[in-house]
Amino acid sequence: MKFEISTRLTYEARSSSTLILNIQPFQSPGQFVTNEHLELSAGLTFQDWLSPIGEKRIKVISIPEPGKIEISYQASVERNIQVVDAERLTDIPIERLPAAVLPYLNPSRYCQSDKLYKFARHNFKKHSHAYDKVQAVCEWIYTNVEYAGGFTTPQTSAFDTITDQHGVCRDFAHLGVALCRALTIPARYLTCYAYELRPPDFHACFEVFLGGQWIIADATRLVALNKIVKIATGLDAAETAFASIFGNLRFTSMKVEFEPATSTGEEPEEAALEGKGVNLY
Structure with a gap:
């Protein structure tokens, strides 16, 4: 497309x-x-x-x-895009992770995964499959954090968001990254252009490293995962600011x-992506 x-x-x-x-x-x-x-x-x-x-x-x-x-x-x-069956999106043992992926297991300025370890284990340990854990993280954020502007600042962190339970796409992405890292799932912050985002703006979501590839996740549910264009990835917003x-x-x-x-009609609709991961390479 x-x-x-x-x-x-x-x-x-x-x-x-x-x-x-x-x-x-x-x-x-x-x-x-x-x-x-x-x-x-x-x-x-x-x-x-x-x-x-x-x-x-x-x-x-x-x-x-x-x-x-x-x-x-x-x-x-x-x-x-590459659509991947969820069954293939499994955990990779840390000793088998590529060296370039290892930094995305660690806490960072806005994603204090070390402070959220107990919370993540308590709320998501019942899910044995890695992709199910990521989906559960997104579901928890979407259900419990109010999407609203005017409450957060450029200094707001994942720990602030889980405490105050409101934020915008930046905050949702930071929290998703932090919770996944707390579950020993490599995760990184992603900025992008997103089709039909209203009002039009830069968008933030995140990626997780499962089954040997980076898979997109977005707890805001504001856009279709198969209709974004990647701008940058990094540990958090400190590495990916648009300016x-x-x-x-x-x-x-x-x-x-x-x-x-243009549209060829070959790209899957969002409904057809259920139970699958989206990879933009």
Whole structure:
């Protein structure tokens, strides 16, 4: 399936600053950017980096002087999903995990899995199959945490969310990651573009490493798992923010558009994914 993506960001620079931008879809065997274009305000320069940590493509933008900053990004993305039967999505013994996966077992800044170990064991130990545990984690979050804005901040952690029981996609994803790591299931935070997200925005969910592959999970139930485009993965939001500001730079507006370009009719509907995992490579 092909998608067309458009993102517009504006900032007000009050002095020379640097902006690290993370809005470009990640290139992989299952997701290919066929065309992309970036426009910046006059006088701005940038460098491209492929991060050695997680999966992300970043632009480091140099802003030499005060003024209004406008950034426009468009891309065409071809994306092929792999649907995996749940029976194959089993635990892998720690000693057999790839070295690159091991960090996703550990607590991180926003995902304090060490503080949630007893809670996770008490609530999800009855599930013997790893995929069932992940599904139960998502179900618990969806049922017990109210999806609502205005209650959390960029400093809100998974422990805060399970205590206060409200949050947005970022908080749902952090809690899902933390609970899965507490169950010794490698999990990582995922940012993406999501079809039919209302209002259009960047979205956060998470991935778990089961059966030798990364499988998408989303406790918000706001979007179809087979209709997202991956932007970045990491330990938590600290590694995957769509923009990181260094200097005196104020964010003023954002517009995100994400629509299908073509549909072959071969992609499974969301209802057909029950009992299966979705892998975007």
